[in-house]
Amino acid sequence: MENLGTPLLDRAPKAINWYAVVSSQESIVPYMMDNGLLKKEMTCTHCASDMNLCKRKDISDSLQWKWKCPACLLTSSIRRSSIFEKSKLPLRKLMELVYYFGIDLQIYEVEKLSDISHVSVIEWFDQFRIVCKESLTNDPVLLGSNSEHLIEIDESLFGKKRKYHRGTGKQDTWVFGMVEKGSRKVILQIVEKRDRKTLLPIIQENVAEGAHIISDCWRRV
Numbered sequence: 001m002e003n004l005g006t007p008l009l010d011r012a013p014k015a016i017n018w019y020a021v022v023s024s025q026e027s028i029v030p031y032m033m034d035n036g037l038l039k040k041e042m043t044c045t046h047c048a049s050d051m052n053l054c055k056r057k058d059i060s061d062s063l064q065w066k067w068k069c070p071a072c073l074l075t076s077s078i079r080r081s082s083i084f085e086k087s088k089l090p091l092r093k094l095m096e097l098v099y100y101f102g103i104d105l106q107i108y109e110v111e112k113l114s115d116i117s118h119v120s121v122i123e124w125f126d127q128f129r130i131v132c133k134e135s136l137t138n139d140p141v142l143l144g145s146n147s148e149h150l151i152e153i154d155e156s157l158f159g160k161k162r163k164y165h166r167g168t169g170k171q172d173t174w175v176f177g178m179v180e181k182g183s184r185k186v187i188l189q190i191v192e193k194r195d196r197k198t199l200l201p202i203i204q205e206n207v208a209e210g211a212h213i214i215s216d217c218w219r220r221v
């Protein structure tokens with residue numbers, strides 16, 4: 001499964017082209033396979049042969065895609081081994097959800113546009129977040145791999161404002177941000193302190209060696 005969210009958005013077609021792809025069973029399945037959302041190859045669970053991708057018209061004259069084993073004729077859903085395996089929603093609806101997630105729509109906006117229930121949208125968005133997290137864990141984003149891109153780093157304070165400067169300030173949270181200029185790559189990390197000992201390892205882990213960093217005093221070497 002490829003990244004969803006921002007990486008998808010980077011490659012996402014304009015909405016009108018997107019709907020042209022996902023509104024037809026003829027085009028949606030190859031599209032999902034090309035983008036890693038459905039398996040491109042399948043092995044028969046009965047005899048371990050490579051299965052063939054078949055399409056046929058069903059009774060209602062819509063197109064049905066199936067995996068079929070040439071040896072034992074076992075068939076299998078094209079959703080097998082994908083995150084959509086257990087869903088009963090049509091692929092078109094599922095791809096709508098992927099698209100809305102990718103362009104960062106709010107849950108209530110997705111409900112209005114898609115006719116998918118509130119609970120279902122929340123569950124799917126949770127699922128997409130898990131996929132994004134797994135993908136980023138397995139293939140972390142490295143900023144500054146392209147030497148033309150500058151990396152801007154900064155720290156911001158988030159937290160509740162204290163009335164009349166009272167309180168201990170324990171609710172304040174410092175967030176260290178690294179932004180690759182000219183791309184959509186951003187990394188944010190909550191930090192306890194903002195000293196060199198805390199921030200330098202974060203930069204070393206997330207920014208390519210030799211990348212140019214815009215800041216008061218940092219340069220990755």
Ligand SMILES: [Zn+2]
Binds near residue numbers: 044046047049
């Ligand atoms: Zn078989």
